[in-house]
Amino acid sequence: MASEMSLLKPVSKFCPKFSPNTIKPNSPSHFTFKVSSSATTTPITTKAKKAPKQAPKETLLAPRFYTTDFDEMETLFNTEINKNLNEAEFEALLQEFKTDYNQTHFVRNKEFKEAADKLQGPLRQIFVEFLERSCTAEFSGFLLYKELGRRLKKTNPVVAEIFSLMSRDEARHAGFLNKGLSDFNLALDLGFLTKARKYTFFKPKFIFYATYLSEKIGYWRYISIYRHLKANPEYQCYPIFKYFENWCQDENRHGDFFSALMKAQPQFLNDWKAKLWSRFFCLSVYVTMYLNDCQRTAFYEGIGLDTKEFDMHVIIETNRTTARIFPAVPDVENPEFKRKLDRMVVINNKLIAVNESDDIPLVKNLKRIPLGAALASELLAAYLMPPIESGSVDFAEFEPQVVY
């Protein structure tokens, strides 16, 4: 956490990340940013260049940046090769993205700064961390979608444009969160983050599973927080949550697009390997969120939520949504699933205590071994729980049509 904070620097009114030069011509200028080298011409970046910067600490639970095999992506979306690509469906999706429902949604007001000034003590620090992690996650989507939009332009202009429009959305989300950090006199150096962060490579098939899940879980997290705060306005301590209702619709649309992409690649959904990988990705995403959030209960309690209850609600809803497209999902509504998650939290807390102890590295490593093994065995046991067979029945008819 501390090393992630090293990415934050005091904000300046010349902050280059909110340049009026927008990424897309139809984007609102308020909250877009540039990560190109041209940003380095501004005073703040020159100053930032001189400041000592550490690479962010990569942990299993930190928000990740992804890259993929773009050549394989081009093949997958070549309409000459893949006859499953439903061009009418993608054209309709493109029109929806072009409509740009949230073009004027992300407009700030003076409530933000006033609310931030009232947040003091540990809650203030936790809010900053929430904004920072959310901004990093949104920005990660921006980078991946932007690159996919660029690389698929020739092969499949419609799919490419949708990716570009999704990167527009993610840029807005990340920019809005970063602007939130400015209420706390901080800004995330996104240009530095782009260069310094390690990128996790996933084959296209795994990119589809991972991004579909992160969009849908993002939708359920945002909408659940929004609904809770609407019903309990006394916990509405920072106005960013009021924007979540429309915001989460962006994430929902992004998820639906990945759903359409996966339908166009039925080989990723209709065999036994797809079932094993689907369950694996669901479990990874749910466990990561649960362990992450259980380390930050003060944030959820600060907005009047019970962390574990909130997470289970999000996991169950995400799993139900995911079951419409993935061929198998974990049985998260089985009480044993939550018991396993809770045991993982206990082990993870012990691991954190070891990491934070003053022991010499050798002793730390020796203490980590049994805890790592215990965590792995809980994970494996959760993975081996009887799954739920799911997915859409119409995939079967796609199977003989795959052309390679």
Ligand SMILES: [Fe+2]
């Ligand atoms: Fe987003």
Ligand SMILES: [Fe+2]
């Ligand atoms: Fe998204």
